[in-house]
Amino acid sequence: MDAAAPPPRLRLSGITKRYAAVTANSDISFEVGAGEIHALLGENGAGKSTLVKIIYGVVHPDAGEIAWEGRPTAIADPNAARALGIGMVFQHFSLFESLTVAENIALGLGARESIAALTGRIAEISGRYGLAVTPSRHVHHLSVGERQRVEIVRCLLQSPRLLIMDEPTSVLTPQEAEGLFDVLRRLSREGCSILYISHKLEEIKALCERATVLRAGRVVAACDPRVASEQQMAEMMIGGALPVAHRPAPLKEGRVCLAVDGLSLPADEPFGTNLRDISLTLRDGEILGIAGVAGNGQKELLAVLAGERRAPDAAAVRIADTPAGLLGPAARRRLGLAFIPEERLGRGAVAEFPLTENALLTAYQGFTRGGMVRYGAVQRYARDIIARFRVVAAGTDAPGSSLSGGNMQKFIVGREVGVNPRVLLAAHPTWGVDIGAALAIRQALMDLAAAGSGVLVVSEDLAELFEISDYIAVLSGGRLSPPRRTRETTVEEVGLLMGGRMADAAARDAVHAA
Amino acid sequence: MHETEIVVAIAVATLRAATPLMLAGFGELITERSGVLNLGVEGMMLVGAAFGFIGTVATGSLLAGFIIAMIAGALLALVFGGLTLTLMANQVATGLALTIFGVGFSALVGVKWVGTPLAGLATAIWPHLSAASPIVQQLMLLDPVVWIAVLVPFAAHWFIYRTRAGLILRAVGESHDVAHALGYSVLRIRYLAVLFGGAMSGLAGAYLSLSYSPMWAENMVAGRGWIALALVVFSTWKPLWLALGALLFGLVTIAQFQAEAFGLAVSPNLLAMLPYLATVVVLVLISRDATRLKLNAPAALGRPFHATA
Numbered sequence: 076m077d078a079a080a081p082p083p084r085l086r087l088s089g090i091t092k093r094y095a096a097v098t099a100n101s102d103i104s105f106e107v108g109a110g111e112i113h114a115l116l117g118e119n120g121a122g123k124s125t126l127v128k129i130i131y132g133v134v135h136p137d138a139g140e141i142a143w144e145g146r147p148t149a150i151a152d153p154n155a156a157r158a159l160g161i162g163m164v165f166q167h168f169s170l171f172e173s174l175t176v177a178e179n180i181a182l183g184l185g186a187r188e189s190i191a192a193l194t195g196r197i198a199e200i201s202g203r204y205g206l207a208v209t210p211s212r213h214v215h216h217l218s219v220g221e222r223q224r225v226e227i228v229r230c231l232l233q234s235p236r237l238l239i240m241d242e243p244t245s246v247l248t249p250q251e252a253e254g255l256f257d258v259l260r261r262l263s264r265e266g267c268s269i270l271y272i273s274h275k276l277e278e279i280k281a282l283c284e285r286a287t288v289l290r291a292g293r294v295v296a297a298c299d300p301r302v303a304s305e306q307q308m309a310e311m312m313i314g315g316a317l318p319v320a321h322r323p324a325p326l327k328e329g330r331v332c333l334a335v336d337g338l339s340l341p342a343d344e345p346f347g348t349n350l351r352d353i354s355l356t357l358r359d360g361e362i363l364g365i366a367g368v369a370g371n372g373q374k375e376l377l378a379v380l381a382g383e384r385r386a387p388d389a390a391a392v393r394i395a396d397t398p399a400g401l402l403g404p405a406a407r408r409r410l411g412l413a414f415i416p417e418e419r420l421g422r423g424a425v426a427e428f429p430l431t432e433n434a435l436l437t438a439y440q441g442f443t444r445g446g447m448v449r450y451g452a453v454q455r456y457a458r459d460i461i462a463r464f465r466v467v468a469a470g471t472d473a474p475g476s477s478l479s480g481g482n483m484q485k486f487i488v489g490r491e492v493g494v495n496p497r498v499l500l501a502a503h504p505t506w507g508v509d510i511g512a513a514l515a516i517r518q519a520l521m522d523l524a525a526a527g528s529g530v531l532v533v534s535e536d537l538a539e540l541f542e543i544s545d546y547i548a549v550l551s552g553g554r555l556s557p558p559r560r561t562r563e564t565t566v567e568e569v570g571l572l573m574g575g576r577m578a579d580a581a582a583r584d585a586v587h588a589a
Numbered sequence: 590m591h592e593t594e595i596v597v598a599i600a601v602a603t604l605r606a607a608t609p610l611m612l613a614g615f616g617e618l619i620t621e622r623s624g625v626l627n628l629g630v631e632g633m634m635l636v637g638a639a640f641g642f643i644g645t646v647a648t649g650s651l652l653a654g655f656i657i658a659m660i661a662g663a664l665l666a667l668v669f670g671g672l673t674l675t676l677m678a679n680q681v682a683t684g685l686a687l688t689i690f691g692v693g694f695s696a697l698v699g700v701k702w703v704g705t706p707l708a709g710l711a712t713a714i715w716p717h718l719s720a721a722s723p724i725v726q727q728l729m730l731l732d733p734v735v736w737i738a739v740l741v742p743f744a745a746h747w748f749i750y751r752t753r754a755g756l757i758l759r760a761v762g763e764s765h766d767v768a769h770a771l772g773y774s775v776l777r778i779r780y781l782a783v784l785f786g787g788a789m790s791g792l793a794g795a796y797l798s799l800s801y802s803p804m805w806a807e808n809m810v811a812g813r814g815w816i817a818l819a820l821v822v823f824s825t826w827k828p829l830w831l832a833l834g835a836l837l838f839g840l841v842t843i844a845q846f847q848a849e850a851f852g853l854a855v856s857p858n859l860l861a862m863l864p865y866l867a868t869v870v871v872l873v874l875i876s877r878d879a880t881r882l883k884l885n886a887p888a889a890l891g892r893p894f895h896a897t898a
Contacts, residue, residue: 133770153772169767171760173884182760183771187753 082145084109084237084268085130090139092125099125100136101292107237112259112269114279114300117289118312118509123272126289127239130270131163132156157184162230163239164223170214172346176225177210183229200231204258215346219368220251227258237268244278248368249537249570256282274312274510276305290314313510329359332411332529333498334393338386340379348372348553350379355548355555357498357529362520363558364544365533366569369503372553373533374417377502380531381414382407395497408437411497415487415504419480423487426476430468430486431457433475438494460489464515481512488516492523499523499530505539517543537566549573594723599843601727605801607832607839608738609634609793609810614817614824614831615741616789621821622749623782624762624889628684629669631814632691633787634794637662639695641795642805643702651713655734655795662791663784665691670783674776677893688814696807709803710734734796745828758782762887765894775894790814816868823871825885834868841867 083106090103100122107113117123128134130141132150140147143159150156156163170179177190180197194210201208206224214222223243230238240259244252259269259282271283279286279300286303288296288311296311310316334357340350350372357363367373378384379392386392386400393399394410404414414437416422424433431450434457435442442453457471464485468478475483484504491499501520505513521543524530533550534540540547541561548558549572556572613630620627640661645654669687672678710732715721721729749755757778761768765775797813798805816838824830841864848860 132772153770157772165770169770171763171767172888173763174756174759178756181753182756182768182773 081109082142083107084111084144085270086142086145087126087130088140088142090126090129090136090141092122092129092134092136098292100129103139103289103292103294105287105294105297107268107270109236109268110263110266111285112263112271112283114283114286115270115272115289116274116276116279116286116308116312118274118511121289121312122292123289124241127163127241127270127272130156130237131161131239157233160234160236161239162233162235162237163241164226164230164243165241170222170225172215173213175211175213176208176217179214179225180210180229180232184232196232197228200228204228204231204261205254206231206258219370220247223247223251223255227255231262235267237270238262239270239272241272242274243271244273244275248573249566250574252278276300276308279308280305288312309510329361329527329529331356331393332359332395333357333380333531335380336391336393338379338391340375340384340387342375343384348375350375351553353553353555355531355558357531359497359529360524360527361546362524362530362532362544364540364547364561365531365550365555366537366540366547367533367535367550367573369535371550371573373502373550375553376550376555377414377416377500377533380500381412381416409440413437413491413494413496413499415484415491415499415501417502417506419483419487420475424475424483427474429472429474430461430478431471433457433486434460434490436490438490440494456493460486460493464489464519481508484508485512485515488519492519495526496523496528499528501530501532503534504532505534505536513539537569540569541566594727597724597727599840599847601730602843602846603836603839604735604739605730605839606842607835608735609796609801609813610817610820610835610838611738611741611832612734612796613790613793613814614820614835615745615828616786616793617818618745618821618824618826618828618831619758619789620782620786621890622758622762622826622887623779624765624887624892624894625670625673625779625783626680626684626891627666627669627687627783627786628681628818629665629687629691630786630790630818631810631812632688632695633662633665633790634797634810634814634817635691635695635808636665637791637794638798638809639699639702639794639805641791642705642707642798643698645799646702646705646707651710651799654799655792658791658795659788660791662789662794663787666783666787666790667780669787670780673893674779674783677895680891680893692808699805699807702805703807705805707799707803710800712803732800734792734800738796742828742832745831749828759887762889765889765892769894779894790817793817812865816865819868823868826887827885834871837871838864838868 085107088104090100091098092100103126115123115126125134129136130150132152132155141150142148148159150159171182177194177197181188181190181193197208197210200206206228208221208224208228214225217225243255247255263269271279273279283300286298286300286308287294288298288308290312295314298308298311300308335353335355338350338353342349348371353376355363365373379386382402382404389398389400391400394407394412397410399407399410420426425436431454435448435453438456442449442456454471460466461468461471466478466486466489467482478486488504499520504516504520508516517539520530520532532540532544544561546558547561547564547569549556549569551573613634617627617630637658641654641658644657645651648654665687669683672683673680711730714732715729719726749759757773761773761775761778769775794810797809820831820834823834845860845863848855849857853860
């Protein structure tokens with residue numbers, strides 16, 4: 076290195092962290108320069124989260140050295156990291172729901188400053204960067220985008236020299252994400268370095284100037300994302316060729332298998348969303364994608380479709396022409412409904428149960444005789460799922476908790492698809508799942524539709540919905556937009572709807588029509 | 590004049606009956622706000638009552654007795670903290686065990702002191718009390734501990750909602766993972782909250798044995814620890830509501846005595862039930878509003894914290 080050049084803002088050399096059985100980080104070394112936007116790429120379980128926790132002082136490395144502006148530094152805890160000028164925006168927001176914005180920021184600053192004085196500084200920063208936040212509001216009233224702005228303002232108040240962003244756009248609308256990029260580019264021009272973690276390759280191409288790729292806890296590649304193609308970066312991440320999903324040709328219009336008519340339902344939780352006048356129709360052989368930022372009624376809609384909550388009247392939800400609004404989950408399953416919930420362990424599967432018993436949980440029809448379980452048949456079923464979806468597991472006796480998130484999700488998808496449901500509800504089916512598993516899951520959903528089932532997918536991943544859905548509708552503030560044919564809509568239009576701009580989209584329609 | 594006397598007497602008696610609930614309830618409120626559920630309040634109050642009484646008789650000083658009671662309560666809470674916070678034992682089971690232990694332990698150490706006479710707090714401060722007019726006598730029964738209990742809800746409200754320490758306490762009780770990620774020492778804050786809760790329970794117990802009815806009798810706390818616990822939930826973890834609940838319990842307790850004095854033809858056992866029944870009924874009515882309960886409840890209540898680092 077040139078002796079005259081300033082030292083990099085952050086240099087990691089040989090960072091290693093082992094947990095009981097796994098090595099999360101192994102001999103990781105890279106540098107982040109001043110004002111550089113540096114991407115950290117990798118699949119789930121590649122060690123990205125552990126690494127940033129080490130940089131932020133939450134986790135301590137077993138070996139290796141961190142140099143901050145050229146000086147070797149031990150970062151004891153997050154307070155020490157903040158004192159150095161390291162700020163972090165967490166993937167799962169580190170905000171307290173029941174506290175106000177200003178209180179949350181005060182807690183994150185660790186400085187003794189009156190809320191009144193802080194409120195003034197918050198207003199100043201939010202004005203300077205165009206990050207609108209209201210200090211006196213309670214966090215549980217805020218949308219996800221607003222919450223992220225609060226986190227960013229909290230970091231900026233400490234004049235950071237390195238900002239770590241852990242998958243910041245996974246919860247944003249495309250327009251919100253663009254606004255975030257503007258802020259990050261401006262920070263970078265002002266000399267703040269940014270370590271940007273994401274698996275959305277198009278974003279990394281648009282934003283970052285260098286990328287370090289992690290796989291299985293090691294640095295496997297470095298590249299310039301402005302030059303490398305998305306395909307190349309994806310292959311660096313998964314360490315092999317990228318399989319391609321394909322959509323079988325859609326059938327002609329099938330019969331209605333799921334219908335919701337004018338459904339309104341007040342939220343049953345303090346931070347929940349009221350469902351307002353929701354209508355939708357799903358036909359055999361069709362995939363309906365429901366887009367939207369989480370917290371806009373997805374949870375509530377899925378609960379009332381799956382039967383965990385009852386609809387106000389029986390006719391509000393019809394499964395295969397049978398009024399099902401007042402039926403419970405088991406009765407709806409008997410009508411041919413299957414459900415892949417968002418939480419894999421806890422709702423989708425029991426962590427302590429072996430895979431065999433987890434397979435039995437929902438696929439019990441045909442596996443019991445006279446009240447007795449036919450374990451041999453269940454075991455074969457579980458083995459088939461494992462083989463068909465290449466689930467990485469120790470065997471059919473492995474408990475659910477021993478599988479990684481992506482493998483557990485593949486198993487649950489296999490279980491639900493395997494009963495040949497008339498209607499399948501899938502909630503965020505590939506959330507937090509790595510590329511290979513996500514492809515397998517999407518393929519399974521498309522194959523199921525091709526075989527004649529109706530599939531309803533709720534997801535925040537627009538690229539996914541555009542890839543697999545026949546129709547897309549947007550859930551925003553508890554209202555569902557009229558579904559559009561996927562071929563006839565655009566990401567931008569769906570993004571506007573996600574931001575609650577139904578009127579804008581409608582106006583645009585009027586212009587197009589005119 | 591007679592009516593004034595009755596009103597004053599009822600007000601004073603209500604305040605005195607509410608005092609132990611306010612003290613123990615407020616201690617538990619702080620503990621629960623940090624995310625720890627300590628069901629051992631009854632046990633800690635009993636140990637406080639026994640040690641406060643013994644301490645006072647042994648040292649001849651009421652102040653020493655109260656301090657010893659608070660230390661005893663805090664020590665018992667420390668055991669609870671060690672088991673549930675450091676060793677991550679189940680909080681509900683450990684709290685129940687703590688109460689059972691407190692009942693037995695206080696009875697064991699107090700056995701020699703049953704029937705020992707003691708001048709109560711009010712008499713000790715104002716030795717010529719019996720010579721004063723009835724109203725003055727009543728007012729003098731409002732001893733310093735009662736005044737502390739009256740101030741406690743306001744102090745607590747100020748602490749929880751206005752100070753930085755209170756903010757950190759609420760934060761830890763809402764999400765220990767987030768608090769940890771931000772660099773706060775979850776365990777240290779919880780230990781402090783648990784110790785404080787124990788000391789307040791000890792003080793509440795000592796008030797019973799040194800002022801409310803100056804004597805030691807086995808199991809003399811008589812379920813007030815449980816009522817204090819219930820009040821914390823009923824108040825949706827808000828100190829001012831907690832004070833209101835404690836006063837309600839106090840008032841119904843006094844009404845029960847009055848009814849007995851008037852010779853009401855109702856079984857005294859039934860009347861003795863009333864304060865508990867009234868508190869539970871109000872509690873159930875209030876808790877029906879699930880939204881309010883969820884909004885204020887410390888979200889991490891009862892969940893063990895394990896730092897993943």
